[in-house]
Amino acid sequence: MEKEKIKQAIGILNETDTAADLWMVIDKESEVLTDPIMDFILGTGVTWLSFFLFFKTGEKYAIIGNLDVEKIKRLNLFDDIFPYKGSPKDDLLKLLNKHNPQTIAINYSIDSPSADGLTYGKYLKLLELLDGTDFKNRLISAEGIIAKLRGRKSAEEVRRIKQAIEVTLEIYDKVTARVKPGMTEKEVARFITGERIKTGYAPAWEEDHCPSVFTGPQETGAHSGPTDNVLERGHVFNLDFGVVYEKYCSDLQRTWYILKEGETEPPQEVIKGFNTIIKSIQLAFEALKPGVKGYDIDKIARDYIVSQGYEAFQHALGHQVGRSAHDGAALLAPDWERYGKLPFIPLEEGQVFTIEPRLYIEQGVVTVEEMVVITKDGAEWLSEPQREIYLIK
């Protein structure tokens, strides 16, 4: 897949809004901290300060520490490899002088963590190496390049995400069959983790809150681990969970209601809350297509929920999914400062998003999270959507 992604990257360097003569990825001691893009373009890490140069013309070079040579050679990704013992400076300047790029994209971004893989220390080192040349005035952010590269999923990437979704939904089916009132959130989490381990797949995010389990009325936000709270009859309870299938993640939420003795269906306010969430997801889904802004999609779901008398959710409506559960740049989010400009990046075909509104009722948290892919003129569900609240008897 690295060859495919490098080819895609060079294509992106030739598009008007993300044009750059050179895209340069810099990494060092990848085991300690690595630029997240390394896994896409190399599929492995390095030891010493290394430069991977991708020119708009299609030429590709690597400058690496001498003991990494064999490993990088075997990848067969570069036109030429320049190993060094002392300093990468000579090889770097030679390549830059030869190609004389007018713009050099490097991986930093204020808003998008996926595109912010260059550390400040490595940036300073780069300036030191380029000192006295004009190249240091030609550095630009590779934010747009990486947003496209991570966002635009190939057929193979979508296939893997679908597999991760399938594994997750199968585990959710088992929850409906096996979870009973009287269990604690932690017991439910252990059940899910046990089922996940049987599948052999890793959790899509930190295991301490993958799954998250929330039962009954609460103030608690998302992103916290399961507690000793007991699942009681009359509770709404929900899960947030995902797995990694061949490096690609799922991220899905489902909501259940635990019937009280004598009940055959949930009380009206539970049904109303649940249907409000489902409808808001549907409305957002219908508005998705290339070119629209995430801000507008978020607003559709947010406004609908508020129009039904609920408080607006305190987070973004949805994020991209890929090798990380939170992936890519463009975001379905309100214009809060913490989201920077991400809600205003136009959506593109091939991006995979979650849609995950949330509302609070007396019985608990109602939240459903689906996954969709943007198509040429709309969007498609990747997850079979939850249409009715699941019941536990």
Add this chain to the structure above:
Amino acid sequence: MEKEKIKQAIGILNETDTAADLWMVIDKESEVLTDPIMDFILGTGVTWLSFFLFFKTGEKYAIIGNLDVEKIKRLNLFDDIFPYKGSPKDDLLKLLNKHNPQTIAINYSIDSPSADGLTYGKYLKLLELLDGTDFKNRLISAEGIIAKLRGRKSAEEVRRIKQAIEVTLEIYDKVTARVKPGMTEKEVARFITGERIKTGYAPAWEEDHCPSVFTGPQETGAHSGPTDNVLERGHVFNLDFGVVYEKYCSDLQRTWYILKEGETEPPQEVIKGFNTIIKSIQLAFEALKPGVKGYDIDKIARDYIVSQGYEAFQHALGHQVGRSAHDGAALLAPDWERYGKLPFIPLEEGQVFTIEPRLYIEQGVVTVEEMVVITKDGAEWLSEPQREIYLIK
């Protein structure tokens, strides 16, 4: 262990050569890329741009996105937590104005990857948040703080490293018993990986070259994965391997000789090469103590090997080990540019180092890697040293 490490950090802020009024750790979307120090001081990650402030006075605060609150609260590490929805700016400036730190250490370093956890984008965001205040002129590198924090191992940290070493050496014993001429490097690697999986521990670095296996004469450097090369009688062969035990790594190399038919011991040149490596390790070990420079230790081993008629090894003599196989700052290394100033940082009690010289002979690569801890006035072996070349019949 997070409480212990935070306490240690605050002590370090009060030492003359690493004095700072405030140490500020900044993280965001930790699942995508995280500052490696986060695992020491929080043991978990965050979603939104977060600030963890440790004042010299011992006060500790967290500014985090609202949905992370529950998780961070449960850690019980901070005097106060400030959750935000829109921007962390107000809380950050309020805390800074109240304490008015004259120096603010942040995690960047040109030379030391372990101390270079702040990305360039997050650094720019920090400048934006501090714009118009004098605090942006008070930023300094936390390199020295982190070097001490990661370097000085507590008794518990050393215990875990020793466990990782023990697991590794037990697997090496099995190699001596089970590996036979005719096997390929890849087969040896599969055997080791199989044994490792039985123990339940993860590899200490990327599985594709953990273990590294090198048999017979070759040009190949370290850090490359096993090949289809066949272990033949008359070969020197060696392994580089380690595991992670409760987050702490081992990193050890051993060398074997495969006896030819009729041989009862290796040829003289193999014995000479092996003994040269062992002696160079012993000489370096004997010179280790707090206050000496890694440069001088590397030189002892390097000069000895050259004095015996071999070429000097093309890498550092040794590195620190901890949560990463390559850890900490101070390095036993020559003054090559790629090592920056790391070879000149005085060693400290409690640091754990490898010693791993290497030389090439006709029969293969001779290399042994031991692990030691710096003590009050010397050093102690953590690994039972290899004194004689292991023989395969």
